[in-house]
Amino acid sequence: MVTFSGFRRGGADVAETAEERREAVVEAALGKLDLDARTRLLAGQDMWSLPALPEAGLPSLVMSDGPIGVRGVHWSADDPSVALPSPTALAATWDPALAHRAGVLLAQEARRKGVHVLLAPTVNLHRSPLGGRHFEAYSEDPYLTGRIGAEYVRGVQSGGVGTTVKHFVANDAETDRFTVNNVVSERALRELYLAPFEYIVENAHPWGIMTAYNTVNGTTMTEHHYLVNEVLRGAWGFDGVNVSDWLAARSTTGALAGGLDIAMPGPRTVYGEALARAVRDGEADEAQVDEAVRRVLRLAARVGILEGAEPVVTDLPETVDGTSLAREIARRSFVLVRNENGVLPLRPGRVALIGSAARDARVLGGGSATVFPARTVSPLDGLTAALPEGSLSYAVGADPSTELAIADRGFELHAVCRDAADQVIGTRSAPNGQLQWVGSDLPDGVTHDTLHTVELTGTFTPRESGPHTFGIKGVGAFTLTIGGTTYYDDVQRPAKDDPFVSFFGAPEPRAEVELTAGEPVDVSLVHAVHFPDDAALKVVAFSLAHQEPQRDPDELIAEAAAAARAADTAVVVVATTERVESEGFDRTDLRLPGRQDDLVRAVAAANPNTVVVVNSGSPVELPWRDDVAAVLLTWFPGQEGGAALADVLTGAHEPGGRLPTTWGSLADAPITRVVPENGELPYDEDVFIGYRAWEKHGRTPAYSFGHGLGYTHWTYESVEVEGTAEGATVTVRLRNTGDRPGREVVQLYLAPGEPGPTRPARGLAGFAGVEAAPGESVEATVELPCRAFEIWDEATGSWSFVKGSYEIQVGRSITDRRITATINV
Template identity: 35%
Template sequence: MLPADFDIDEVISQLSVSQKVKLLCGKGWWHTEPIPEVGIPSMRMSDGPNGVRGTQFFNGVPSSAFPSSTGLGSSFDVELAEEIGKALADECRAKGCHVLLGPTVNTQRSPLGGRGFESFSEDPVLNGTIAAAYINGLQSKGVSATIKHFVANDQEFERFSISSDISERALREIYLKPFQIALKKADPWAFMSSYNRVNGLHVSENKRLLDDVLRKEWGFNGLIMSDWIGVYSTTASIKAGLDLEMPGPTAMRGRAVERAMAGGKLDVSDLDFCVRNILGLLKRAYASGIPFDAPEEGLDTPEVRALLRRAAADATVLLKNDKGVLPLKKGTKSIAVIGPNARYAMTSGGGSARLLSTYAISPLEGIEEEAKKVGAEVKYHIGATSHKYLPLLDEHIKQADGEAGALIEFWNEEPAGDFISTQPDFSAGLKPCVWSTPTKSTNCFLMDGIDTSKVNYKCHIRFTTKFTPDVSGDWDFGLNLAGRGNLYLDGQLIIDLSTNPELGEAFFGLGTVDVKTTVKGLKAGQSYDLEIRINSADFQARSSPFECFGGIRLGAMPTTNQDTAIAEAVEMAKASDVALLIIGLNHDWESEGFDRQNMELPGLTNRLVSEVLQANPNTVVVNQSGTPVEMPWVDEAHTLLQAFYGGNEVGSGMADVLFGNVNPSGKLALTFPKRLEDNPSWPFFGSQGETPGHVLYNEGIYVGYRSYEKRNLAPLFPFGFGISYSSFEYSDLSLSPLSDTGDLTVSFKIKNTSNIAGREVAQVYVTDPQSSAPRPAKELKGFTKVALAPGETKTATVKLERDAFSFYDERKMSWIAEKGVFGVWVGASSADIKLKGDVELAKTFSWTGL
């Protein structure tokens, strides 16, 4: 091992060219390459951004799931973001992780973006400011942040090849800006390049973005890594300043670098530049004290649980409380909990952000726990299903020895017993498998956690478990596979995915469509043998961007007659004092790998909501989604909460708000449109571009609320909107003189005019009516969150800098703040301005850089 204070240049001088080449790519999915001959160890990375998965998708060490980024952004809470960053750092330490792959700050351009829930906001100031706090918390404990995905990675459709065609001004003011703010306020130690092209050129080989802007103009001196399998060139990516290709083994470096050097396309100095940045991050890893190649451990403490619960509540936005139904009164005797998102804990969106939670509290569990304290009876009904895939069977399965879970076995050759035939011979004994492992879940993405010294990638897999239903009657089963195989119940074939299965969206687009069937007459409490047999050869023969053994996703639930279920839920609502409707999306609808097709709530959700609203005048609607959904019943709903994905404690945090343990203080980090067509990216998003391979950012700088105000188009709920159980009064705006360099102090008073302690998010907007260039009606330039006791008044202060008064001048390729009068407005939301003032800039000035 190198000494902790090693000299980077001295180490570089000791490395051979082949060793330098080796360092330019990762070792496997989550590590950098070691050079033991020189004492260079391997650094460990982990997904993020809302948790620390560790080094395994399959059978990994459980983790704490924090609220999705849209929820954290909607808290407008810088201190909370920093606390979460510190908690993530603690979990990184427990898992021997030196580099966390987060936060994500891609701009929320459209509600349909599959990874929209991973980013904080549609507004660059809120996005970058919350990201900076997260980074500062994480890096204060020695763990590197990796801000991503640089830049304009805003859709999943053709994400590896699509060109985001953006004007220079929009690129600077909207899409690069959150990265710039985070770099200025927090200095992340690593950046991750995005998959896509920007104006025709892949970012991973875009010298102008990676070197000219990020390094030279902004002064970034850390490491730039690729997104996973996001390198498409050898010489160009290295010349552009992309230090590290991830993951390993290399696809575009290694021998290709040596060939490029032989041809004079690369020089040793090019390699040295990249190696210097890799060693610079390694030096920070040494300073952290996190061991190298450490065993992975979980972190589940009372302190972490308390933070998770507080974060879940603070990531909740109260949108309507017209009749004062909330908080729930202590005299409430009966509560009907209805809806598809009530019984299951929707902790996160899908894809690389999703992880195995240490535990999870569903909304139903959280509500039942709080209801006990006030003596209320709780009854539950699903009302209407909204699943894309049936719920997992994890709570219903046991191994043959009685332990929870299932057994997975692997063979490298066709075992005996007609392995994946639709008519297998179960009487024929299988020869011993080469390796086996238990698992707790019926969702197994077999891309890691497998003993590769014993198991080949082309293999045969058997998944066996005992399934015990908790409800008698007919059950629906749904299966999709990465591979080819069949599902058997008590030896009888019930789903056939062995004969030319159609491809679907599961497993990052590598899996089959989900095939469903109904099994009649199952008995509660009786155990049934479930078996899935898979051949991965078919999967391996297809074009896959990474090596993987295959995948299984098996779900089931009692068969539901939708009409009957809604009717029963309505009757339950009628018979209860209060009805709590928990509806929304989940990680099957919002996920990396694909975009949403529309903004609609799935299934018969809207009908369920409308009928329950008519049945009970005390109905509370809680929508849970990472990004906006259409709400055709919103005028009838007098009480409405937006909950986002709340992490481990989603149910407890939701219940805390419903029962008044926490006074809601969140405000929307996203504009909620009335309909998809109102979104400014419509119709230029996803596959709707006019030119194949290109998506035109025709809305320019008018993203989110900027566009709604430009078009004078009222949204469903405006950016920055959220109400409280308290009421607040704004007064006494005071503006310091605007300095010649653009510094301004904004002060004002906020009074809590209610008898309930609360917190108010005050937002500072700047308007530039005299600009020589078109400008939005106003733009968020600062905010503060103020805690107030009943009747208390505090003076709030927000400091603005030159960025608040500038726009990007494409002609001069610089930022410019023009002399003249600016409006400085303070609001409770973008649509609710409370105070207005003016300041004057005496002289025009311009600049480049941070």
């Protein structure tokens, strides 16, 4: 077992004594709790917290969603958070130290919001490019995922805040995620899907794990005794808590026997009163209840809220500036995959910025990862500030969204709560048109028993004249009034049986109103609140949505082409939308939405110096990539994305990213199945996902795993190997042969001499970042993990060391391998 600091137990006597003292306090607290209190502690009291138990000196323990920010207990823009770039962006930095700093910032944010446990990081793998939530996970490669995830965990927990590494395990797609049975071989589980979790448990000692919705090989993960109790806790020595994904727990006795400690959210769960009753009826083991309670109390002690227990962290890290770190991570994550004739950095001259996403930036993915930053810097904002006055023009070009968005720009709104007698009982500000009050998160003076209606009301000042469309996102009875006219007074019903449909569903258009730019109009959306008697959680969730007047797409594209023709360089920003990448559904294709491909082709035809900025969290098809001068992938870049983009385009900083996942067309992708059949999704590809699958099938992607260009050039001069497989060290010497300082990510791939049909041709075994001035030579030192020489032997149920000759292939990507060495083991 590994302690929080990362050093093996038995090291410093002080650390050992502190842990022993915490355990003593945990045992004393456990002894003060009767059965009802113990089982109550294992069940959420609301959406985000566990109940306080004063008799044990325990206040309420609070959890919050991540992974790019800390939302807190309020799911609202009224409680802003720092918004970092997407996890795919963080992985694209190939910099564990930067991930650590991100974790430190998030711990700081958590403490500011009174949060003890962050529900992050997500370390599932990019099995298929169609996975709708891949922006929230790091990579297709388990080793890169583990390295980044471990430092993220260490960073968060260095700030005294717990993590819950998720979603354990094989939660790699969204289709039927509550019920799907993923059929995965033991070898694929061990070598791929469990591997990041194992690495993080061994090297970062997370204080929590979150078990997933899905079933693995016939057993739902919240009841998976083998994977939780025998593998996670037994073989790996994990001593933290196991919390369910929200609403994932289905069985009281099954979850307890399967090793689940906390069933979230509350107040209605399979634990609490149901668990106490099961113990008294002889259906559940009270000793297992005590073990679960002990782990929860241990978590409380570690984060410093159990009375009498010394927290793990007593000296907090230095304060981090969230704005500057968000900007640094963004520019370090941007991957320059094409740069013909050195069009980047931008040369002096006129720049035409084009694209709806350049003005209204998409900085994060949809779903539970959503946070609400206090500010967002769009590409238009960033370039306007960075370029000489008068040198930048802007054209919309093409709007990627074909549906309404949450009411935001131009709206000034607040929420009014009324009782059944239509009397106002409470109010709350509403920075945008989205309300999500979950559990006890209600305005002051409002209770679930007295709340009858909620009205979103205020004014809207349009920035364009013409027909504006208004709509509603949510389920239930609504009345929509614009400018004194009621356009909708009816009931919206859910399109499918998903408990999160009101969070993730598409808005329904309900009114088209002719408005004049600059002239305010009154708006009102009234929702009649209804809480079903059998509801596991009481939620008020709905949104006012809006869409600006829609112009003829051909006309907009023609205007963009004209602007490009008049400029020295054209920068086109293309993007996905919340209906393309979000929690709750998978993708059906990899195309950019709307007419954006047509837009890029038209601009490229008008200006040979066309730079395309791709604003997506995971791969999309780029059918025009060979027709433009440069392609820059910016992921979901967080709140400072526009400022970071200006840094990179102008050359103030180089793009530092390398691809953490393969980019290619759907037609060429080796693994495309994410839809179960008869409730099952077989992982027939076994250990061949990502670049392993592309190589096995002999297919050429658009851009390979690990690829990324900078603004300088590197020559790989030599590679030396010392030691054996149990402790091999690889030293690579390389030189910056360009005319600018730069950073290079040195990547090591280990290729067995005889891979055979069941073993990948090569796999990522190590990496390191180096920096050098022009002409300077530097060394990168990489430790080869012993696990790189092992495979899982299903016959023996253990890791098997494979002897033989291996080639260590060093380079800039999986396909751009520059220099080699051989090791015999």
